[in-house]
Amino acid sequence: xxxxxxxxxxxxxxxxxxxxxxxxxxxxxxxxxxxxxxxxxxxxxxxxxxxxxxxxxxxxxxxxxxxxxxxxxxxxxxxxxxxxxxxxxxxxxxxxxxxxxxxxxxxxxxxxxxxxxxxxxxxxxxxxxxxxxxxxxxxxxxxxxxxxxxxxxxxxxxxxxxxxxxxxxxxxxxxxxxxxxxxxxxxxxxxxxxxxxxxxxxxxxxxxxxxxxxxxxxxxxxxxxxxxxxxxxxxxxxxxxxxxxxxxxxxxxxxxxxxxxxxxxxxxxxxxxxxxxxxxxxxxxxxxxxxxxxxxxxxxxxxxxxxxxxxxxxxxxxxxxxxxxxxxxxxxxxxxxxxxxxxxxxxxxxxxxxxxxxxxxxxxxxxxxxxxxxxxxxxxxxxxxxxxxxxxxxxxxxxxxxxxxxxxxxxxxxxxxxxxxxxxxxxxxxxxxxxxxxxxxxxxxxxxxxxxxxxxxxxxxxxxxxxxxxxxxxxxxxxxxxxxxxxxxxxxxxxxxxxxxxxxxxxxxxxxxxxxxxxxxxxxxxxxxxxxxxxxxxxxxxxxxxxxxxxxxxxxxxxxxxxxxxxxxxxxxxxxxxxxxxxxxxxxxxxxxxxxxxxxxxxxxxxxxxxxxxxxxxxxxxxxxxxxxxxxxxxxxxxxxxxxxxxxxxxxxxxxxxxxxxxxxxxxxxxxxxxxxxxxxxxxxxxxxxxxxxxxxxxxxxxxxxxxxxxxxxxxxxxxxxxxxxxxxx
Amino acid sequence: xxxxxxxxxxxxxxxxxxxxxxxxxxxxxxxxxxxxxxxxxxxxxxxxxxxxxxxxxxxxxxxxxxxxxxxxxxxxxxxxxxxxxxxxxxxxxxxxxxxxxxxxxxxxxxxxxxxxxxxxxxxxxxxxxxxxxxxxxxxxxxxxxxxxxxxxxxxxxxxxxxxxxxxxxxxxxxxxxxxxxxxx
Numbered sequence: 001x002x003x004x005x006x007x008x009x010x011x012x013x014x015x016x017x018x019x020x021x022x023x024x025x026x027x028x029x030x031x032x033x034x035x036x037x038x039x040x041x042x043x044x045x046x047x048x049x050x051x052x053x054x055x056x057x058x059x060x061x062x063x064x065x066x067x068x069x070x071x072x073x074x075x076x077x078x079x080x081x082x083x084x085x086x087x088x089x090x091x092x093x094x095x096x097x098x099x100x101x102x103x104x105x106x107x108x109x110x111x112x113x114x115x116x117x118x119x120x121x122x123x124x125x126x127x128x129x130x131x132x133x134x135x136x137x138x139x140x141x142x143x144x145x146x147x148x149x150x151x152x153x154x155x156x157x158x159x160x161x162x163x164x165x166x167x168x169x170x171x172x173x174x175x176x177x178x179x180x181x182x183x184x185x186x187x188x189x190x191x192x193x194x195x196x197x198x199x200x201x202x203x204x205x206x207x208x209x210x211x212x213x214x215x216x217x218x219x220x221x222x223x224x225x226x227x228x229x230x231x232x233x234x235x236x237x238x239x240x241x242x243x244x245x246x247x248x249x250x251x252x253x254x255x256x257x258x259x260x261x262x263x264x265x266x267x268x269x270x271x272x273x274x275x276x277x278x279x280x281x282x283x284x285x286x287x288x289x290x291x292x293x294x295x296x297x298x299x300x301x302x303x304x305x306x307x308x309x310x311x312x313x314x315x316x317x318x319x320x321x322x323x324x325x326x327x328x329x330x331x332x333x334x335x336x337x338x339x340x341x342x343x344x345x346x347x348x349x350x351x352x353x354x355x356x357x358x359x360x361x362x363x364x365x366x367x368x369x370x371x372x373x374x375x376x377x378x379x380x381x382x383x384x385x386x387x388x389x390x391x392x393x394x395x396x397x398x399x400x401x402x403x404x405x406x407x408x409x410x411x412x413x414x415x416x417x418x419x420x421x422x423x424x425x426x427x428x429x430x431x432x433x434x435x436x437x438x439x440x441x442x443x444x445x446x447x448x449x450x451x452x453x454x455x456x457x458x459x460x461x462x463x464x465x466x467x468x469x470x471x472x473x474x475x476x477x478x479x480x481x482x483x484x485x486x487x488x489x490x491x492x493x494x495x496x497x498x499x500x501x502x503x504x505x506x507x508x509x510x511x512x513x514x515x516x517x518x519x520x521x522x523x524x525x526x527x528x529x530x531x532x533x534x535x536x537x538x539x540x541x542x543x544x545x546x547x548x549x550x551x552x553x554x555x556x557x558x559x560x561x562x563x564x565x566x567x568x569x570x571x572x573x574x575x576x577x578x579x580x581x582x583x584x585x586x587x588x589x590x591x592x593x594x595x596x597x598x599x600x601x602x603x604x605x606x607x608x609x610x611x612x613x614x615x616x617x618x619x620x621x622x623x624x625x626x627x628x629x630x631x632x633x634x635x636x637x638x639x640x641x642x643x644x645x646x647x648x649x650x651x652x653x654x655x656x657x658x659x660x661x662x663x664x665x666x667x668x669x670x671x672x673x674x675x676x677x678x679x680x681x682x683x684x685x686x687x688x689x690x691x692x693x694x695x696x697x698x699x700x701x702x703x704x705x706x707x708x709x710x711x712x713x714x715x716x717x718x719x720x721x722x723x724x725x726x727x728x729x730x
Numbered sequence: 731x732x733x734x735x736x737x738x739x740x741x742x743x744x745x746x747x748x749x750x751x752x753x754x755x756x757x758x759x760x761x762x763x764x765x766x767x768x769x770x771x772x773x774x775x776x777x778x779x780x781x782x783x784x785x786x787x788x789x790x791x792x793x794x795x796x797x798x799x800x801x802x803x804x805x806x807x808x809x810x811x812x813x814x815x816x817x818x819x820x821x822x823x824x825x826x827x828x829x830x831x832x833x834x835x836x837x838x839x840x841x842x843x844x845x846x847x848x849x850x851x852x853x854x855x856x857x858x859x860x861x862x863x864x865x866x867x868x869x870x871x872x873x874x875x876x877x878x879x880x881x882x883x884x885x886x887x888x889x890x891x892x893x894x895x896x897x898x899x900x901x902x903x904x905x906x907x908x909x910x911x912x913x914x
Contacts, residue, residue: 087743090743091742091743093743161742163740163742165742165745166747230745231743231745234745234746235744235745240735240737240745240746240747240748241745241746241747241748242748242750243747243748243749243750243751243752244738244747244748244749244750245749245750245751245752246750246752246756247747249752249760253760268783273779273782273783277770277771277779280770281766281767281770281771282767284763284766284767285763285764285767287759287763288756288759288760288763289760291756291759292752292756295753295756332763337779337783422798422882423794423797423798424879424880424881424882425880428879428880429829429830429880575783575784575786575787576787576790577787577790577791577794580787580791581879586787614870614871614873615870615873615875616843616873617843617844617872617873619843620834620843620873623842623843630833631833631834631843632833633833692843693841693842693843693905693906
């Protein structure tokens with residue numbers, strides 16, 4: 001310890017809790033592998049629908065959220081906790097506030113992950129991206145997160161280091177903001193043990209979701225990892241951080257600007273244009289603050305570049321930080337409306353997030369754990385060669401993955417908007433635009449497989465290192481002086497240094513004030529967009545002809561949610577000529593007023609369904625769900641034969657309609673009469689299916705509910721047919 | 731460069747920081763994006779959202795309609811009947827049918843979801859001009875798409891000629907007759 005104590009000062013003796021760090025480290029290895037393998041499986045499903053395995057539990061729509069939740073919250077989450085528990089204790093010169101809370105955090109988080117892995121394949125989902133988990137799990141997340149926050153703040157208050165280092169600032173911002181985001185996006189009304197409806201509807205729900213979704217990327221995948229970077233990069237590089245001033249400016253600008261940027265996920269949708277514009281501009285303004293982090297990370301290596309050649313840890317950090325720089329340049333670019341018009345709904349977005357996830361989050365995690373393993377297991381890393389091999393395999397894997405998926409995204413985006421000389425869509429058949437991507441989807445499978453191969457080499461290497469651990473871990477005793485108020489004059493910066501930054505040095509000594517300031521920055525930005533979105537009536541002009549779904553249609557919509565259809569089908573036609581030509585009249589804000597939750601979608605692996613109602617006869621849907629390839633020979637949609645055999649659980653409808661009514665949906669007589677109404681409509685549809693030559697006896701089967709929903713979507717503003725006019729006919 | 735670096739005295743677990751100035755290009759970018767955003771909000775010159783997305787869409791649609799007047803041409807029954815006797819046209823029509831029509835009308839036109847096209851009963855009229863109208867404009871209420879929006883006029887004609895040639899053939903699983911019998 002370098003702290004020199006003046007004579008007469010009593011030093012506290014304590015030790016750091018590294019056992020909790022080891023626990024999170026192993027959880028990172030296990031869940032990382034699981035999450036990536038599920039990713040590989042869904043990549044295979046897009047290349048060949050046979051990989052849906054013919055089971056409802058393993059269809060793409062149910063597994064895609066499992067992949068995203070596993071890699072974000074289980075892999076990156078555990079990695080963040082691992083690094084944060086290690087670095088926080090050392091940066092604050094204090095053991096964690098409570099070992100009990102640390103264990104509660106660890107085991108609680110792992111249980112939540114197990115619950116996610118069980119419920120998502122069962123189709124229990126809120127249908128909001130990265131917030132799919134149903135309300136009981138959401139409550140558990142809130143409790144565990146608060147325990148983590150309490151433990152963390154308690155440690156800060158007991159610290160023996162007067163100033164908070166920049167890594168701690170980033171941890172504070174992450175912990176506070178994730179709590180706020182999680183709670184407000186998940187507000188929902190339960191309609192069963194694992195069933196709920198979002199409190200918000202349509203435009204507002206979409207806004208809240210992407211306020212959350214974008215900032216989950218910001219405050220779960222970016223700021224925590226910047227915090228880790230600020231600790232582990234100078235440690236591994238054995239050099240000082242490039243610029244303290246840059247740390248201050250880029251920290252505060254990131255925290256303040258990020259929150260506004262969410263609406264860039266909703267360009268050209270029914271979201272009011274002012275929100276969309278703010279989302280774009282704040283994203284553009286995020287470019288420099290994001291690059292501030294990259295500069296501070298990379299320039300910490302100045303004068304030490306030769307070390308990168310033979311240190312796999314630094315290699316991982318350099319490529320990881322570079323990937324961060326690339327995706328944070330691309331993010332602002334994608335948020336520009338005209339660029340977004342091409343990229344939205346395509347694989348371009350998937351490529352963008354994988355540059356960030358595989359490059360930034362993955363590589364930072366790998367570098368960090370290679371650095372930690374010898375220190376935590378008190379044995380040299382088993383094989384430096386294997387670590388280098390991991391680096392090269394994973395880098396090559398990322399390149400294959402993103403190059404293939406970028407070209408898939410641009411290809412499909414251009415095909416969607418292509419017109420021929422007669423003014424018709426060049427590719428009117430949607431399937432054609434999907435099939436063109438197949439070679440690229442196979443390259444993605446190859447790239448992803450390489451990345452997973454690297455993950456396995458990594459895990460093996462770490463486990464081998466662990467096996468060489470001593471019989472008992474040595475627990476060094478640390479000595480440091482407790483903080484005594486008031487601070488001695490040492491806090492005053494030497495003249496010339498830190499000019500103009502003395503105010504910030506003061507904030508760094510006051511963690512409560514610091515946390516309050518972060519919260520205020522986040523809250524101002526949030527409220528500035530949330531309040532007008534909810535309060536200004538003209539944002540969502542009402543359309544008199546838009547009515548609530550019938551009880552049977554609601555049941556069908558819940559099936560749509562359960563199967564994760566929203567992962568492949570949007571229900572939001574943009575006001576762009578090539579969209580309305582393909583799908584029909586563009587979607588209006590007033591059409592979504594009863595949509596709890598909104599189902600606008602974010603990716604079109606299949607066509608948009610916003611005007612699906614009435615497009616095909618009932619029998620078409622019956623056959624299409626049983627086997628899509630019978631009607632559209634090269635379709636990659638999973639088959640849903642179980643819809644024709646599974647019985648409708650009419651009993652749940654009373655409670656669901658009731659919940660919807662409580663949310664303000666004008667259900668009228670359906671509140672007391674939901675079940676008979678549903679039975680009558682089901683009988684009617686079943687009779688039509690039979691009369692047109694389809695199978696008999698479907699009146700109590702789920703297929704009629706989903707058909708009822710399909711036939712209703714987007715019809716309320718239509719007068720005839722699928723191409724709606726702005727009429728007000730009932 | 732490193733001789734300009736001034737180290738801040740403080741250290742955290744051995745980590746130190748320089749008091750380096752922020753790179754000038756970075757500061758320029760930082761302020762540049764803020765200025766750009768201000769100009770965009772005020773719609774200065776070419777920077778900005780302009781009239782907005784809906785006005786832009788309406789303008790695009792108007793320009794498109796002007797460039798592509800919806801002239802389906804007059805349907806000439808005799809010309810269509812002549813096409814129905816042209817072997818090459820029928821081959822093309824057969825391909826178009828297999829790609830777009832077979833899913834609902836069956837690969838041999840015997841009817842599945844859509845009606846049987848080989849019998850002499852027709853729901854929306856059985857003259858070749860009426861068949862052309864149904865193919866081109868669709869019967870949206872019943873799920874028959876308007877193929878005139880997706881296929882070129884020549885392709886629609888070929889498909890109609892092929893459908894016409896299916897008359898009186900014997901499909902494997904014919905669907906029961908629907909509509910009114912039309913004498914040819």
